Amino acid sequence: MAITPQLSPKPRVLIVGGGYAGLYVAKNLEKKVKERGGVVTLVDPNPYMTYQPFLPEVVGGNIEPRHIVVDHRTHLKNSEIVQGKVIKVEHSRKTATVQTQDGSEFEIPYQDVVMTAGATTRVFPIPGLGEAGIGMKTVQEAVQLRNQILDRLEAASTMTDAVARSRALTFAVVGGGFNGVETISEMEDLIRSVIKKNPRLAQSDARIVLIEAMGKIMPEVGEDQAVEVVEHLKSRGIEVLLNTSLAGAEGGVLKLINMQDKSDAGSFETDTLVWTAGVAANAVAKQTDFPVEQRGRIEVTPTLQISDGDGGVLEGAWGAGDVCAVPDLTGDGPGGHCVPNAQHAVRQAKRLAANLLAVRFGEGAVEEYVHKSLGAVAGLGFGKGVGNPMGLKLSGVPAWLAHRGYHGLAMPTYERKARVVSDWLLSVVFGRDTTPIEGLENPHNPFLEAAGGELKPGRFDNPKVLESAKSSK
Incomplete structure (x- = not known):
């Protein structure tokens, strides 16, 4: 001790x-x-609190990652902080x-x-999931996922191997709750924006897949709204696989099972697997x-x-x-x-x-906690949303505004609220930021390469790329 x-x-x-x-x-x-x-x-x-509802917008490039965290020491000046x-x-x-x-x-x-x-x-013992997947619970994961998407799009634009290119341009999200639907929606917006800027890519090249084990997505909203969201996602080219479960992910090969009759539901390869199936x-x-x-x-x-x-x-x-x-x-x-x-x-x-x-x-009286839910709102990308705040069914721009209004108010501290709102205003004026920050997992690699050392592979690094870099010294 x-x-x-x-x-x-x-x-x-x-x-x-x-x-x-x-x-x-x-x-x-x-x-x-x-x-x-x-x-x-x-x-x-962590030395900060993370406002997790904003993680999908970090992925989409609408909010600066540091702006969704609240520093403990800055905002708890009368508390003792132990990291x-x-x-x-x-x-x-x-x-x-x-x-x-x-x-x-x-x-x-x-x-x-x-x-x-x-x-x-919450994860399950699915072969290969730990190695191939990434969660959506921390700001680090959101930043890593964003960079992974941008990296795969850029890499695919110069690939000549059709199989490798298809794999790089395939993006999968497992879990059709609020987190999964918001994440895949922001991913689609980001992917669409990046492809528009790259003449070597076409929108039809990208494959985006949502996998949900239940027969309905977003349990927080009614059946009719959930069906509308599925149709909305499909209209954007997103494949929605209901009653489908992930059985394996070894080597980035996703094996699927039909949950209704437990039959084989096929498989496909991807470099990007996001797991949002519960907590x-x-x-x-x-x-x-x-x-x-x-x-x-x-x-x-x-x-x-x-x-x-x-x-x-x-x-x-x-x-x-x-x-x-x-x-x-x-x-x-x-x-x-x-x-x-x-x-x-x-x-x-x-x-x-x-x-x-x-x-x-002995100050005041002890009372029971009672709160009736005010409903829920979800952002489905810029200008798109769904929700039922106060029992009022909303979709499209009104739901998107309600989503930003609620979460803007719910974001702790006025300082952080101001930073988030500023990010939103800037994205409206200048568009979403599609700039990748390379090498975050191993920032020491450039110095190692210059010094003749052995490069360290990152979570999503292609070993062949590293071998090429070593052999070119």
């Missing part, structure tokens, strides 16, 4: 996870806890174990703990002594206090967001729980903070 870094000796509210819920819990507590002689400590592997990963929580000892980037570990004692570690990408609670939930339900989420009560497993609550233990099974008292949530989205996370964070102050300092 490494020596514990210098941390405040004051009574601590420890927040595990600095995503949407964690950031807002800290913002609502930090000054009030400080005034009462305590300290709020936020622990997260590290919580790997264990022992509430019986009121202690959390943190692992830093260099692998060292230390313990942090607390008076109250708030579990807001969020969710990670899972952060694994730290199972590294605690809190009760965890069958989906791996921490059990909490309607007051956002962690359950003791016997109908009561654990003193000093709180939870909100995607890592917790929060009861949906409106009865609308699947399985009786709130769906994992930003709409719930920010409201849960505010209620949790108020309840914690009520229990710890």
Whole structure:
């Protein structure tokens, strides 16, 4: 066990996870806890919170990647920030174990703990998926996917091998939820924009495929709107394969299965596979002594206090967001729980903070979290969208405006809102940015090449290209 870094000796509210819920819990507590002689400590592997609904627009080139993240130290000036990963929580000892980037570990004692570690990408044991695919959960993945698309388009424009060219110009997304549909829509817009600028490519050269295991996409909207979205995507040349599951991805060869009769649904090759088929609670939930339900989420009560497993609550233990099974008292949530989205996370964070102050300092009354969904809106590329805000069915430009209006307001901090809106205005005036940034995975390669060293392959690098570079020295 490494020596514990210098941390405040004051009574601590420890927040595990600095995503949407964690950031807002800290913002609502930090000054009030400080005034009462305590300290709020936020622990997260990243020094920022990512506004995930904007990841598809990063891929599409409408928003600068840094503008969708909110720096913890900049916007939580009265909190203690620890960049590290919580790997264990022992509430019986009121202690959390943190692992830093260099692998060292230390313990942090607390008076109250708030579990807001969020969710990670849910994957299945599909052969080759880990090597061939990329998720859409982090800003790094969005940037990498964008560069991968631009790289494949440029490379294909000079290829003479028909098979390799077809593979480079084939783009697949697995998962037909909001994230998958928004991602493939922005990808199509980006691909279309790039091809227009390259005379060696034609729009008909690109193949874009959406793969969904269920018979319907976007469960957040009604059946009629989901059908309309499928028709809209098809009108843009996107193939939509419903009732189809990915069975294998070894070597970039996607093998498909028909989910209705479990028959072979064919296969095709691609250099770009995006996985957006759901999320899972952060694994730290199972590294605690809190009760965890069958989906791996921490059990909490309607007051956002962690359950003791016997109908009561654990003193000093709180939870909100995607890592917790929060009861949906409106009865609308699947399985009786709130769906994992930003709409719930920010409201849960505010209620949790108020309840914690009520229990710890006797300020106000403890209340149950109740929020009826305001509906959902999705962007389908520039000027296109779908949604049902407040029960009103929207599509096209009105839905797109509602999408940008809602998420522009929901983006944390005025500073970040201003940067995002500025990006949108610039893209309207000058068009989307289609400039790739090369070599992000291995920025040391140019220096290695100059020094005569061995180049390091990146995730999507073609080994033949690297061999060619070595042999030309």
